[in-house]
Amino acid sequence: MEPSVGEWKSVAQKVIGLIGGMSWESSAEYYRIVNERVRDRLGGLHSARCLMWSFDFAEIEALQHAGRWDDATALMIDAARRLERGGADFVVICTNTMHRMADQVQAAIGLPLLHIADPTAERIRAAGLRRVGLLGTAFTMEQDFYKGRLVQKHGLEVLVPDDADRSTVHRVIYDELVQGRIEEASRQAYRGVIARLVERGAEAVILGCTEIMLLVRPEDSPVPLYDTTAIHAEAAVELALSTR
Structure with a gap:
Protein backbone atom coordinates (compact mmCIF):
# COMPACT_ATOMS: atom_id res chain seq x y z
CA MET A 1 0.00 0.00 0.00
CA GLU A 2 1.32 3.46 -0.90
CA PRO A 3 2.14 5.66 2.11
CA SER A 4 -0.34 8.41 2.93
CA VAL A 5 0.56 12.10 2.76
CA GLY A 6 3.05 12.91 5.45
CA GLU A 7 4.39 9.39 5.75
CA TRP A 8 7.95 8.61 4.74
CA LYS A 9 8.92 5.51 2.84
CA SER A 10 12.59 4.56 2.86
CA VAL A 11 13.90 3.58 -0.56
CA ALA A 12 17.52 2.63 -1.19
CA GLN A 13 18.90 5.13 -3.68
CA LYS A 14 22.51 5.95 -4.36
CA VAL A 15 23.25 9.65 -4.69
CA ILE A 16 24.05 10.62 -8.30
CA GLY A 17 26.82 13.21 -8.61
CA LEU A 18 26.33 15.24 -11.80
CA ALA A 28 18.74 20.44 -17.52
CA GLU A 29 17.82 17.43 -19.65
CA TYR A 30 19.90 15.15 -17.43
CA TYR A 31 18.12 16.48 -14.36
CA ARG A 32 14.73 16.02 -15.97
CA ILE A 33 15.44 12.50 -17.20
CA VAL A 34 16.92 11.14 -13.97
CA ASN A 35 13.96 12.45 -11.97
CA GLU A 36 11.37 11.19 -14.44
CA ARG A 37 12.93 7.74 -14.57
CA VAL A 38 13.11 7.44 -10.78
CA ARG A 39 9.46 8.48 -10.55
CA ASP A 40 8.57 5.92 -13.23
CA ARG A 41 10.44 3.18 -11.37
CA LEU A 42 9.39 3.97 -7.80
CA GLY A 43 6.06 5.70 -8.34
CA GLY A 44 4.31 8.18 -6.11
CA LEU A 45 6.25 11.32 -5.27
CA HIS A 46 9.68 9.77 -5.62
CA SER A 47 12.51 11.66 -7.32
CA ALA A 48 16.24 11.21 -7.69
CA ARG A 49 18.75 11.78 -4.95
CA CYS A 50 21.36 13.81 -6.78
CA LEU A 51 23.92 16.58 -6.51
CA MET A 52 25.07 18.79 -9.38
CA TRP A 53 28.18 20.90 -9.76
CA SER A 54 27.49 23.26 -12.67
CA PHE A 55 30.31 25.09 -14.47
CA ASP A 56 30.26 28.46 -16.14
CA PHE A 57 30.56 27.05 -19.65
CA ALA A 58 32.29 30.14 -21.03
CA GLU A 59 35.29 29.22 -18.88
CA ILE A 60 35.31 25.62 -20.10
CA GLU A 61 34.79 26.54 -23.76
CA ALA A 62 37.73 28.95 -23.66
CA LEU A 63 40.01 26.24 -22.30
CA GLN A 64 38.79 23.72 -24.90
CA HIS A 65 39.46 25.94 -27.88
CA ALA A 66 42.78 27.15 -26.49
CA GLY A 67 43.89 23.53 -26.14
CA ARG A 68 44.43 23.99 -22.40
CA TRP A 69 43.30 20.49 -21.53
CA ASP A 70 45.46 20.19 -18.41
CA ASP A 71 43.72 23.21 -16.91
CA ALA A 72 40.33 21.81 -17.91
CA THR A 73 41.26 18.48 -16.31
CA ALA A 74 42.14 20.21 -13.04
CA LEU A 75 38.72 21.88 -12.99
CA MET A 76 36.95 18.59 -13.68
CA ILE A 77 38.85 16.82 -10.90
CA ASP A 78 37.96 19.65 -8.52
CA ALA A 79 34.28 19.32 -9.45
CA ALA A 80 34.31 15.56 -8.92
CA ARG A 81 35.99 15.97 -5.53
CA ARG A 82 33.35 18.51 -4.51
CA LEU A 83 30.65 15.98 -5.33
CA GLU A 84 32.53 13.29 -3.43
CA ARG A 85 32.76 15.51 -0.36
CA GLY A 86 29.07 16.34 -0.76
CA GLY A 87 28.04 12.70 -0.45
CA ALA A 88 27.70 11.45 -4.03
CA ASP A 89 28.00 7.68 -4.49
CA PHE A 90 29.14 7.88 -8.12
CA VAL A 91 29.91 10.55 -10.70
CA VAL A 92 28.35 11.34 -14.07
CA ILE A 93 30.03 13.82 -16.45
CA CYS A 94 27.10 15.42 -18.30
CA THR A 95 28.93 15.94 -21.59
CA ASN A 96 30.69 13.75 -24.13
CA THR A 97 33.65 16.03 -24.88
CA MET A 98 34.85 16.29 -21.29
CA HIS A 99 35.18 12.53 -21.11
CA ARG A 100 38.54 13.33 -22.66
CA MET A 101 39.79 13.43 -19.07
CA ALA A 102 37.52 10.72 -17.65
CA ASP A 103 40.42 8.45 -16.72
CA GLN A 104 42.21 11.25 -14.83
CA VAL A 105 39.01 12.17 -12.99
CA GLN A 106 38.39 8.54 -12.06
CA ALA A 107 41.95 8.17 -10.75
CA ALA A 108 41.57 11.26 -8.56
CA ILE A 109 38.44 10.18 -6.66
CA GLY A 110 37.31 7.22 -4.63
CA LEU A 111 33.95 6.93 -6.39
CA PRO A 112 32.97 5.10 -9.59
CA LEU A 113 32.64 7.22 -12.72
CA LEU A 114 29.89 6.14 -15.12
CA HIS A 115 31.44 6.64 -18.59
CA ILE A 116 28.99 7.94 -21.19
CA ALA A 117 30.32 5.74 -24.02
CA ASP A 118 29.77 2.44 -22.23
CA PRO A 119 25.96 2.27 -21.87
CA THR A 120 25.65 3.71 -25.39
CA ALA A 121 27.87 1.01 -26.87
CA GLU A 122 26.10 -1.68 -24.87
CA ARG A 123 22.74 -0.69 -26.36
CA ILE A 124 24.17 -0.67 -29.86
CA ARG A 125 25.69 -4.11 -29.45
CA ALA A 126 22.47 -5.46 -27.90
CA ALA A 127 20.68 -4.35 -31.07
CA GLY A 128 23.11 -6.41 -33.15
CA LEU A 129 24.75 -3.37 -34.76
CA ARG A 130 28.47 -2.87 -35.27
CA ARG A 131 29.13 0.01 -37.71
CA VAL A 132 28.08 3.38 -36.31
CA GLY A 133 28.35 7.01 -37.29
CA LEU A 134 29.49 9.49 -34.65
CA LEU A 135 28.37 13.11 -34.38
CA GLY A 136 29.77 15.45 -31.75
CA THR A 137 32.15 18.31 -31.23
CA ALA A 138 35.29 18.34 -33.35
CA PHE A 139 37.16 17.16 -30.24
CA THR A 140 34.93 14.10 -29.90
CA MET A 141 34.86 13.27 -33.61
CA GLU A 142 38.57 13.78 -34.27
CA GLN A 143 40.36 12.73 -31.09
CA ASP A 144 40.71 9.14 -29.94
CA PHE A 145 39.46 9.33 -26.34
CA TYR A 146 35.87 8.53 -27.40
CA LYS A 147 36.21 6.67 -30.69
CA GLY A 148 39.01 4.59 -29.26
CA ARG A 149 36.88 3.41 -26.35
CA LEU A 150 34.05 2.40 -28.68
CA VAL A 151 36.47 0.46 -30.87
CA GLN A 152 38.83 -1.09 -28.33
CA LYS A 153 36.47 -1.82 -25.46
CA HIS A 154 33.25 -2.53 -27.35
CA GLY A 155 34.36 -3.74 -30.78
CA LEU A 156 32.43 -1.15 -32.80
CA GLU A 157 33.47 0.29 -36.15
CA VAL A 158 33.14 4.08 -35.97
CA LEU A 159 32.59 6.40 -38.93
CA VAL A 160 32.94 10.16 -38.59
CA PRO A 161 31.82 12.84 -41.09
CA ASP A 162 34.26 14.34 -43.58
CA ASP A 163 36.05 17.63 -42.92
CA ALA A 164 33.28 19.90 -44.16
CA ASP A 165 30.55 18.02 -42.33
CA ARG A 166 32.57 17.91 -39.10
CA SER A 167 32.97 21.68 -39.31
CA THR A 168 29.21 22.11 -39.74
CA VAL A 169 28.35 19.80 -36.84
CA HIS A 170 30.84 21.54 -34.53
CA ARG A 171 29.75 25.06 -35.52
CA VAL A 172 26.08 24.34 -34.88
CA ILE A 173 26.86 22.95 -31.43
CA TYR A 174 28.86 25.96 -30.24
CA ASP A 175 27.20 28.79 -32.15
CA GLU A 176 23.62 27.63 -31.69
CA LEU A 177 22.76 24.65 -29.46
CA VAL A 178 24.75 25.58 -26.36
CA GLN A 179 23.18 29.04 -26.65
CA GLY A 180 19.66 27.61 -26.75
CA ARG A 181 19.14 28.30 -30.47
CA ILE A 182 17.33 25.65 -32.51
CA GLU A 183 17.45 26.48 -36.23
CA GLU A 184 15.53 24.56 -38.88
CA ALA A 185 18.32 25.14 -41.41
CA SER A 186 20.72 23.41 -39.05
CA ARG A 187 18.35 20.48 -38.63
CA GLN A 188 18.35 20.10 -42.41
CA ALA A 189 22.15 20.30 -42.45
CA TYR A 190 22.39 17.55 -39.84
CA ARG A 191 19.99 15.41 -41.85
CA GLY A 192 22.40 15.67 -44.76
CA VAL A 193 25.38 14.74 -42.59
CA ILE A 194 23.52 11.72 -41.24
CA ALA A 195 22.45 10.65 -44.74
CA ARG A 196 26.06 10.72 -45.93
CA LEU A 197 27.18 8.58 -42.99
CA VAL A 198 24.45 6.08 -43.85
CA GLU A 199 25.61 6.05 -47.48
CA ARG A 200 29.04 5.01 -46.17
CA GLY A 201 27.52 2.11 -44.29
CA ALA A 202 26.53 3.43 -40.86
CA GLU A 203 23.88 1.15 -39.34
CA ALA A 204 23.14 3.66 -36.59
CA VAL A 205 24.30 7.12 -35.51
CA ILE A 206 25.50 8.15 -32.07
CA LEU A 207 24.48 11.65 -31.04
CA GLY A 208 27.80 12.09 -29.29
CA CYS A 209 27.19 15.58 -27.99
CA THR A 210 24.62 16.06 -25.26
CA GLU A 211 23.04 19.07 -27.01
CA ILE A 212 22.37 17.38 -30.37
CA MET A 213 19.21 15.75 -29.02
CA LEU A 214 17.78 19.27 -28.76
CA LEU A 215 17.95 19.54 -32.56
CA VAL A 216 17.77 16.08 -34.14
CA ARG A 217 14.80 13.74 -33.83
CA PRO A 218 14.39 10.06 -34.78
CA GLU A 219 12.49 11.05 -37.93
CA ASP A 220 15.56 12.97 -39.14
CA SER A 221 17.49 9.74 -39.69
CA PRO A 222 16.91 6.63 -41.82
CA VAL A 223 18.79 4.55 -39.19
CA PRO A 224 18.45 4.40 -35.39
CA LEU A 225 19.80 7.34 -33.41
CA TYR A 226 21.47 6.73 -30.05
CA ASP A 227 20.99 9.78 -27.85
CA THR A 228 23.84 9.75 -25.35
CA THR A 229 22.08 12.21 -23.04
CA ALA A 230 19.09 9.96 -22.45
CA ILE A 231 21.11 6.74 -22.41
CA HIS A 232 23.64 8.11 -19.91
CA ALA A 233 20.97 9.56 -17.62
CA GLU A 234 18.96 6.33 -17.71
CA ALA A 235 22.09 4.30 -16.93
CA ALA A 236 22.71 6.58 -13.95
CA VAL A 237 19.24 5.76 -12.62
CA GLU A 238 19.84 2.04 -13.10
CA LEU A 239 23.04 2.32 -11.07
CA ALA A 240 21.40 4.50 -8.42
CA LEU A 241 18.62 1.97 -7.87
CA SER A 242 20.78 -1.14 -8.13
CA THR A 243 22.14 -3.09 -5.20
CA ARG A 244 25.60 -3.28 -6.80
Whole structure:
Protein backbone atom coordinates (compact mmCIF):
# COMPACT_ATOMS: atom_id res chain seq x y z
CA MET A 1 0.00 0.00 0.00
CA GLU A 2 1.32 3.46 -0.90
CA PRO A 3 2.14 5.66 2.11
CA SER A 4 -0.34 8.41 2.93
CA VAL A 5 0.56 12.10 2.76
CA GLY A 6 3.05 12.91 5.45
CA GLU A 7 4.39 9.39 5.75
CA TRP A 8 7.95 8.61 4.74
CA LYS A 9 8.92 5.51 2.84
CA SER A 10 12.59 4.56 2.86
CA VAL A 11 13.90 3.58 -0.56
CA ALA A 12 17.52 2.63 -1.19
CA GLN A 13 18.90 5.13 -3.68
CA LYS A 14 22.51 5.95 -4.36
CA VAL A 15 23.25 9.65 -4.69
CA ILE A 16 24.05 10.62 -8.30
CA GLY A 17 26.82 13.21 -8.61
CA LEU A 18 26.33 15.24 -11.80
CA ILE A 19 29.09 17.40 -13.29
CA GLY A 20 27.07 19.79 -15.44
CA GLY A 21 26.97 23.22 -17.02
CA MET A 22 28.61 22.06 -20.27
CA SER A 23 26.13 23.33 -21.36
CA TRP A 24 23.34 23.95 -18.86
CA GLU A 25 20.79 23.22 -21.61
CA SER A 26 21.82 19.57 -21.75
CA SER A 27 22.38 19.43 -17.98
CA ALA A 28 18.74 20.44 -17.52
CA GLU A 29 17.82 17.43 -19.65
CA TYR A 30 19.90 15.15 -17.43
CA TYR A 31 18.12 16.48 -14.36
CA ARG A 32 14.73 16.02 -15.97
CA ILE A 33 15.44 12.50 -17.20
CA VAL A 34 16.92 11.14 -13.97
CA ASN A 35 13.96 12.45 -11.97
CA GLU A 36 11.37 11.19 -14.44
CA ARG A 37 12.93 7.74 -14.57
CA VAL A 38 13.11 7.44 -10.78
CA ARG A 39 9.46 8.48 -10.55
CA ASP A 40 8.57 5.92 -13.23
CA ARG A 41 10.44 3.18 -11.37
CA LEU A 42 9.39 3.97 -7.80
CA GLY A 43 6.06 5.70 -8.34
CA GLY A 44 4.31 8.18 -6.11
CA LEU A 45 6.25 11.32 -5.27
CA HIS A 46 9.68 9.77 -5.62
CA SER A 47 12.51 11.66 -7.32
CA ALA A 48 16.24 11.21 -7.69
CA ARG A 49 18.75 11.78 -4.95
CA CYS A 50 21.36 13.81 -6.78
CA LEU A 51 23.92 16.58 -6.51
CA MET A 52 25.07 18.79 -9.38
CA TRP A 53 28.18 20.90 -9.76
CA SER A 54 27.49 23.26 -12.67
CA PHE A 55 30.31 25.09 -14.47
CA ASP A 56 30.26 28.46 -16.14
CA PHE A 57 30.56 27.05 -19.65
CA ALA A 58 32.29 30.14 -21.03
CA GLU A 59 35.29 29.22 -18.88
CA ILE A 60 35.31 25.62 -20.10
CA GLU A 61 34.79 26.54 -23.76
CA ALA A 62 37.73 28.95 -23.66
CA LEU A 63 40.01 26.24 -22.30
CA GLN A 64 38.79 23.72 -24.90
CA HIS A 65 39.46 25.94 -27.88
CA ALA A 66 42.78 27.15 -26.49
CA GLY A 67 43.89 23.53 -26.14
CA ARG A 68 44.43 23.99 -22.40
CA TRP A 69 43.30 20.49 -21.53
CA ASP A 70 45.46 20.19 -18.41
CA ASP A 71 43.72 23.21 -16.91
CA ALA A 72 40.33 21.81 -17.91
CA THR A 73 41.26 18.48 -16.31
CA ALA A 74 42.14 20.21 -13.04
CA LEU A 75 38.72 21.88 -12.99
CA MET A 76 36.95 18.59 -13.68
CA ILE A 77 38.85 16.82 -10.90
CA ASP A 78 37.96 19.65 -8.52
CA ALA A 79 34.28 19.32 -9.45
CA ALA A 80 34.31 15.56 -8.92
CA ARG A 81 35.99 15.97 -5.53
CA ARG A 82 33.35 18.51 -4.51
CA LEU A 83 30.65 15.98 -5.33
CA GLU A 84 32.53 13.29 -3.43
CA ARG A 85 32.76 15.51 -0.36
CA GLY A 86 29.07 16.34 -0.76
CA GLY A 87 28.04 12.70 -0.45
CA ALA A 88 27.70 11.45 -4.03
CA ASP A 89 28.00 7.68 -4.49
CA PHE A 90 29.14 7.88 -8.12
CA VAL A 91 29.91 10.55 -10.70
CA VAL A 92 28.35 11.34 -14.07
CA ILE A 93 30.03 13.82 -16.45
CA CYS A 94 27.10 15.42 -18.30
CA THR A 95 28.93 15.94 -21.59
CA ASN A 96 30.69 13.75 -24.13
CA THR A 97 33.65 16.03 -24.88
CA MET A 98 34.85 16.29 -21.29
CA HIS A 99 35.18 12.53 -21.11
CA ARG A 100 38.54 13.33 -22.66
CA MET A 101 39.79 13.43 -19.07
CA ALA A 102 37.52 10.72 -17.65
CA ASP A 103 40.42 8.45 -16.72
CA GLN A 104 42.21 11.25 -14.83
CA VAL A 105 39.01 12.17 -12.99
CA GLN A 106 38.39 8.54 -12.06
CA ALA A 107 41.95 8.17 -10.75
CA ALA A 108 41.57 11.26 -8.56
CA ILE A 109 38.44 10.18 -6.66
CA GLY A 110 37.31 7.22 -4.63
CA LEU A 111 33.95 6.93 -6.39
CA PRO A 112 32.97 5.10 -9.59
CA LEU A 113 32.64 7.22 -12.72
CA LEU A 114 29.89 6.14 -15.12
CA HIS A 115 31.44 6.64 -18.59
CA ILE A 116 28.99 7.94 -21.19
CA ALA A 117 30.32 5.74 -24.02
CA ASP A 118 29.77 2.44 -22.23
CA PRO A 119 25.96 2.27 -21.87
CA THR A 120 25.65 3.71 -25.39
CA ALA A 121 27.87 1.01 -26.87
CA GLU A 122 26.10 -1.68 -24.87
CA ARG A 123 22.74 -0.69 -26.36
CA ILE A 124 24.17 -0.67 -29.86
CA ARG A 125 25.69 -4.11 -29.45
CA ALA A 126 22.47 -5.46 -27.90
CA ALA A 127 20.68 -4.35 -31.07
CA GLY A 128 23.11 -6.41 -33.15
CA LEU A 129 24.75 -3.37 -34.76
CA ARG A 130 28.47 -2.87 -35.27
CA ARG A 131 29.13 0.01 -37.71
CA VAL A 132 28.08 3.38 -36.31
CA GLY A 133 28.35 7.01 -37.29
CA LEU A 134 29.49 9.49 -34.65
CA LEU A 135 28.37 13.11 -34.38
CA GLY A 136 29.77 15.45 -31.75
CA THR A 137 32.15 18.31 -31.23
CA ALA A 138 35.29 18.34 -33.35
CA PHE A 139 37.16 17.16 -30.24
CA THR A 140 34.93 14.10 -29.90
CA MET A 141 34.86 13.27 -33.61
CA GLU A 142 38.57 13.78 -34.27
CA GLN A 143 40.36 12.73 -31.09
CA ASP A 144 40.71 9.14 -29.94
CA PHE A 145 39.46 9.33 -26.34
CA TYR A 146 35.87 8.53 -27.40
CA LYS A 147 36.21 6.67 -30.69
CA GLY A 148 39.01 4.59 -29.26
CA ARG A 149 36.88 3.41 -26.35
CA LEU A 150 34.05 2.40 -28.68
CA VAL A 151 36.47 0.46 -30.87
CA GLN A 152 38.83 -1.09 -28.33
CA LYS A 153 36.47 -1.82 -25.46
CA HIS A 154 33.25 -2.53 -27.35
CA GLY A 155 34.36 -3.74 -30.78
CA LEU A 156 32.43 -1.15 -32.80
CA GLU A 157 33.47 0.29 -36.15
CA VAL A 158 33.14 4.08 -35.97
CA LEU A 159 32.59 6.40 -38.93
CA VAL A 160 32.94 10.16 -38.59
CA PRO A 161 31.82 12.84 -41.09
CA ASP A 162 34.26 14.34 -43.58
CA ASP A 163 36.05 17.63 -42.92
CA ALA A 164 33.28 19.90 -44.16
CA ASP A 165 30.55 18.02 -42.33
CA ARG A 166 32.57 17.91 -39.10
CA SER A 167 32.97 21.68 -39.31
CA THR A 168 29.21 22.11 -39.74
CA VAL A 169 28.35 19.80 -36.84
CA HIS A 170 30.84 21.54 -34.53
CA ARG A 171 29.75 25.06 -35.52
CA VAL A 172 26.08 24.34 -34.88
CA ILE A 173 26.86 22.95 -31.43
CA TYR A 174 28.86 25.96 -30.24
CA ASP A 175 27.20 28.79 -32.15
CA GLU A 176 23.62 27.63 -31.69
CA LEU A 177 22.76 24.65 -29.46
CA VAL A 178 24.75 25.58 -26.36
CA GLN A 179 23.18 29.04 -26.65
CA GLY A 180 19.66 27.61 -26.75
CA ARG A 181 19.14 28.30 -30.47
CA ILE A 182 17.33 25.65 -32.51
CA GLU A 183 17.45 26.48 -36.23
CA GLU A 184 15.53 24.56 -38.88
CA ALA A 185 18.32 25.14 -41.41
CA SER A 186 20.72 23.41 -39.05
CA ARG A 187 18.35 20.48 -38.63
CA GLN A 188 18.35 20.10 -42.41
CA ALA A 189 22.15 20.30 -42.45
CA TYR A 190 22.39 17.55 -39.84
CA ARG A 191 19.99 15.41 -41.85
CA GLY A 192 22.40 15.67 -44.76
CA VAL A 193 25.38 14.74 -42.59
CA ILE A 194 23.52 11.72 -41.24
CA ALA A 195 22.45 10.65 -44.74
CA ARG A 196 26.06 10.72 -45.93
CA LEU A 197 27.18 8.58 -42.99
CA VAL A 198 24.45 6.08 -43.85
CA GLU A 199 25.61 6.05 -47.48
CA ARG A 200 29.04 5.01 -46.17
CA GLY A 201 27.52 2.11 -44.29
CA ALA A 202 26.53 3.43 -40.86
CA GLU A 203 23.88 1.15 -39.34
CA ALA A 204 23.14 3.66 -36.59
CA VAL A 205 24.30 7.12 -35.51
CA ILE A 206 25.50 8.15 -32.07
CA LEU A 207 24.48 11.65 -31.04
CA GLY A 208 27.80 12.09 -29.29
CA CYS A 209 27.19 15.58 -27.99
CA THR A 210 24.62 16.06 -25.26
CA GLU A 211 23.04 19.07 -27.01
CA ILE A 212 22.37 17.38 -30.37
CA MET A 213 19.21 15.75 -29.02
CA LEU A 214 17.78 19.27 -28.76
CA LEU A 215 17.95 19.54 -32.56
CA VAL A 216 17.77 16.08 -34.14
CA ARG A 217 14.80 13.74 -33.83
CA PRO A 218 14.39 10.06 -34.78
CA GLU A 219 12.49 11.05 -37.93
CA ASP A 220 15.56 12.97 -39.14
CA SER A 221 17.49 9.74 -39.69
CA PRO A 222 16.91 6.63 -41.82
CA VAL A 223 18.79 4.55 -39.19
CA PRO A 224 18.45 4.40 -35.39
CA LEU A 225 19.80 7.34 -33.41
CA TYR A 226 21.47 6.73 -30.05
CA ASP A 227 20.99 9.78 -27.85
CA THR A 228 23.84 9.75 -25.35
CA THR A 229 22.08 12.21 -23.04
CA ALA A 230 19.09 9.96 -22.45
CA ILE A 231 21.11 6.74 -22.41
CA HIS A 232 23.64 8.11 -19.91
CA ALA A 233 20.97 9.56 -17.62
CA GLU A 234 18.96 6.33 -17.71
CA ALA A 235 22.09 4.30 -16.93
CA ALA A 236 22.71 6.58 -13.95
CA VAL A 237 19.24 5.76 -12.62
CA GLU A 238 19.84 2.04 -13.10
CA LEU A 239 23.04 2.32 -11.07
CA ALA A 240 21.40 4.50 -8.42
CA LEU A 241 18.62 1.97 -7.87
CA SER A 242 20.78 -1.14 -8.13
CA THR A 243 22.14 -3.09 -5.20
CA ARG A 244 25.60 -3.28 -6.80
